[in-house]
Amino acid sequence: MQMKKPKKKIKETVIRSKQYDLAIIGAGPAGMMAAIRASECGADVVLLEKNHTPGAKLLLTGKERCNITNAETDVMEFSANFGKNGKFLISTLYRFGTKETIDFFHKNEMKTITERGGRIFPEGGTAKDVQELFYRLIKKNNIALFTDCTINSISQKGNMIEKIILANRDEIKAKNYLLSTGGLSYPQTGSTGDGYIWAKQMGHTIIQPEPALTPLFVKEKWMDEIGRLRLKNVMISVYQDNKKQDSRFGEALISGSFLGGPIILDMSKKIGKLLKNGHTQLFIDFKPALSFEKLDKRLLRDFEKHNKKGAKNILSELLPQKLIPIFLKLSKIDPLKKGREITKEERNKLRLLLKQFPLTVKCLSGFNNAIITSGGISLKNIDPKTMRSKIIQNLFFAGEIIDMDGPTGGYNLQVCWSTGYFAGENAAES
Numbered sequence: 001m002q003m004k005k006p007k008k009k010i011k012e013t014v015i016r017s018k019q020y021d022l023a024i025i026g027a028g029p030a031g032m033m034a035a036i037r038a039s040e041c042g043a044d045v046v047l048l049e050k051n052h053t054p055g056a057k058l059l060l061t062g063k064e065r066c067n068i069t070n071a072e073t074d075v076m077e078f079s080a081n082f083g084k085n086g087k088f089l090i091s092t093l094y095r096f097g098t099k100e101t102i103d104f105f106h107k108n109e110m111k112t113i114t115e116r117g118g119r120i121f122p123e124g125g126t127a128k129d130v131q132e133l134f135y136r137l138i139k140k141n142n143i144a145l146f147t148d149c150t151i152n153s154i155s156q157k158g159n160m161i162e163k164i165i166l167a168n169r170d171e172i173k174a175k176n177y178l179l180s181t182g183g184l185s186y187p188q189t190g191s192t193g194d195g196y197i198w199a200k201q202m203g204h205t206i207i208q209p210e211p212a213l214t215p216l217f218v219k220e221k222w223m224d225e226i227g228r229l230r231l232k233n234v235m236i237s238v239y240q241d242n243k244k245q246d247s248r249f250g251e252a253l254i255s256g257s258f259l260g261g262p263i264i265l266d267m268s269k270k271i272g273k274l275l276k277n278g279h280t281q282l283f284i285d286f287k288p289a290l291s292f293e294k295l296d297k298r299l300l301r302d303f304e305k306h307n308k309k310g311a312k313n314i315l316s317e318l319l320p321q322k323l324i325p326i327f328l329k330l331s332k333i334d335p336l337k338k339g340r341e342i343t344k345e346e347r348n349k350l351r352l353l354l355k356q357f358p359l360t361v362k363c364l365s366g367f368n369n370a371i372i373t374s375g376g377i378s379l380k381n382i383d384p385k386t387m388r389s390k391i392i393q394n395l396f397f398a399g400e401i402i403d404m405d406g407p408t409g410g411y412n413l414q415v416c417w418s419t420g421y422f423a424g425e426n427a428a429e430s
């Protein structure tokens with residue numbers, strides 16, 4: 001479906017003569033879901049977006065396939081993925097959790113498919129289809145969507161918001177307001193942290209926003225020789241002070257000294273904290289299914305079987321081609337050395353590299369590449385039973401703006417659907 005060009009200019013008469021039931025700032029997944037639910041509950045809703053189209057970040061999700069949610073339907077199990085903050089989500093998940101989200105998409109004629117790790121995607125569809133579905137629902141529910149909308153300030157009277165003042169001096173008045181401006185990650189999509197500033201001005205505490213689910217850089221320069229490589233079924237462990245701090249099995253991506261992929265992203269928050277304390281190391285286990293002893297037997301067998309072949313060729317059965325020169329260099333083995341000539345000491349070096357390939361973390365790659373922002377509006381300032389601010393009586397929050405971040409696998413969009421739905425419903429009914 002071709003998206004119609006949204007209204008560019010807001011007519012003064014419409015704005016000045018009207019008092020909406022709910023004014024929402026930020027048309028990302030959370031704001032759009034809140035707007036749709038509030039209008040389904042009978043509220044007259046205006047949705048303000050600074051970009052030209054809603055859901056710019058949504059378009060990038062799940063490598064443009066949009067990992068809508070996760071197949072984990074147990075509320076307690078689902079919320080446990082968010083650490084200690086997860087408890088805050090329990091009420092919203094009971095009201096509109098993963099099951100209800102899947103039903104929502106099915107009801108709106110978007111079939112879904114479940115993949116590895118319970119990741120749920122539109123079946124045969126893309127993130128663009130999800131964006132268009134929301135756009136259709138915005139139109140169907142007569143929600144006033146104002147795009148290219150620059151907000152100058154939010155005017156407050158006592159513990160209430162009085163109005164939103166736009167850059168062109170127009171004013172938007174509503175009974176209730178909702179902030180869903182997202183976090184600070186991928187700022188090019190519009191998430192530039194504006195909501196934090198307004199919320200802070202109104203007395204809310206902002207937990208220091210930090211990049212989370214982010215790739216990282218390692219110090220080892222020779223990693224550049226590898227180029228781009230996808231690693232499957234590896235185990236990566238994080239160490240500090242010779243103690244294992246975290247460890248994950250799955251897929252990682254190497255792009256020179258830049259490391260990403262699901263297991264790196266999922267450990268990045270912890271790595272960020274460890275880096276503040278000092279030296280942080282990663283160890284890649286390329287053969288997690290084999291113990292040191294079994295791997296030694298396997299190497300011995302391979303070297304005996306191919307005793308006339310060079311080390312370079314023998315290793316091609318064990319490792320991706322791009323890694324072989326690095327392994328030989330680090331273990332100081334001549335690439336042409338025959339299988340029968342490889343010493344026990346050399347075999348041990350190879351075995352160690354295969355099981356504990358060492359890398360030193362230099363830094364996380366920052367907000368520009370972070371999938372999500374950790375930190376945000378303190379949960380202590382929000383009522384989990386309504387998503388209403390405890391400081392400003394007619395203000396609600398939804399989505400990434402709140403201090404909540406989960407792992408990869410559809411967990412973060414689910415927070416947007418759940419909190420958006422719940423906040424929209426409560427704002428409409430209040």
Ligand SMILES: Cc1cc2nc3c(=O)[nH]c(=O)nc-3n(C[C@H](O)[C@H](O)[C@H](O)COP(=O)(O)OP(=O)(O)OC[C@H]3O[C@@H](n4cnc5c(N)ncnc54)[C@H](O)[C@@H]3O)c2cc1C
Nearest residue numbers: 026028029030050061062067181182190399400410412413
């Ligand atoms: C590359 C990438 C891939 C991802 N993939 C997945 C995935 O597959 N599954 C998953 O669960 N999560 C994924 N995420 C995370 C997910 O996209 C976010 O959790 C989600 O977009 C947050 O939604 P939101 O509505 O809270 O905020 P956002 O999506 O950030 O939307 C906020 C909106 O508010 C608008 N806004 C901001 N300031 C103002 C202002 N001053 N005035 C008006 N409007 C304003 C912005 O322009 C934006 O449109 C991914 C993130 C990235 C970056």
